[in-house]
Amino acid sequence: MTTPLVVLGPTASGKSDVAMAFAAGRPSCEILAVDAMQVYRRMDIGTAKPSLGDQRSVVHHGIDLAEPSTDSTVADYLEAANASLADMRTRGVRAILVAGTGLYLRGLTDPMDIPGRWPEVRADLEARLVADGADALHADLARLDPVAADRMEPSNGRRVVRALEVTIGSGRPFSSFGPGIAHYPQVPFVQVGLRWPRPQLADRIARRVHRMMDAGLLAEVEGLLAEPDGLSRTASQALGYKELTDHLRGDCSLAEAVETIIVRTRQFAVRQERWFRRDPRIRWVTIDDDPVAEALPVLTDLADT
């Protein structure tokens, strides 16, 4: 059987190692990275992209899909990732998803009908956001699509603008494109989540950030900034890249930048946990020392059933 497996968890939880260990012992297994930043080419160290060695021993999908000078979005990712999944299915290859980006994973496990874009509508809305504030736009949304309005904070201008863009642009309520993320139907994916005690995960994150610095992250960032088109809005906000760019501009010392990377990565890891832990379909494994030794047996067990 080729039910896709999902290994998910916060950054630095060891999910890639677990997936590699599983795939290494089995011939027709390939890995699909479910990660919003590993899609960017040449952003390798800071995104903890699988090493070339790992990529040689197991085929990887979902990485190096976009130039760092362009904005890659959920829809772009889902198109490519779904094509990879379909391809693996027809070849009889088992997919192992290594997932850190919750929204992207939900888009694969619970297919999403992501509405299109209406740039002119959006431009008007963004102008109004600046002029009138997010609450005013949220009031409009509450009138046009009460369900969507209820799903988001009135002060979250970015989300409110998007919901209005879709509702006005498409002529259909934003909420009519899907049930939101609070529904968890059974789906043909086996999902295993790696969970760490917070203090230990924090420690792993700090050590990994320092390891990235030792591996040449600063030079990687300098190289990307030196490219003719630089980093896109989305790529430039990747953890590590953003803070080191600030440092290179002279906004802070290197030590301060590294400390900020660690704090923000820790906060990101918590956000990942909060996203995933609501999903009742995930089988959790609490790790306290060795992710591979502790999670691989569970994964292997579930894979064979």
Next chain:
RNA sequence: GGUCGAGUAGCUCAGUCGGCAGAGCAUACGCCUGAAAAGCGUAGGGUCACCGGAUCGACGCCGGUCUCGACCA
């Protein structure tokens, strides 16, 4: 040893004339379908260094002690 300054939330610091103890960050919890490593909301948290005094009432005033820093010797 002397002079001056500082000591308030986990951290950095506000605190006016003596009248309910504050902010930012951090932390915890939650939301979010084309920026998601993004964006947004809520909450908890205090021996105001310590001891004593005056006062109806002290973080604040008075006396002393301790710690840190700068300067002078």
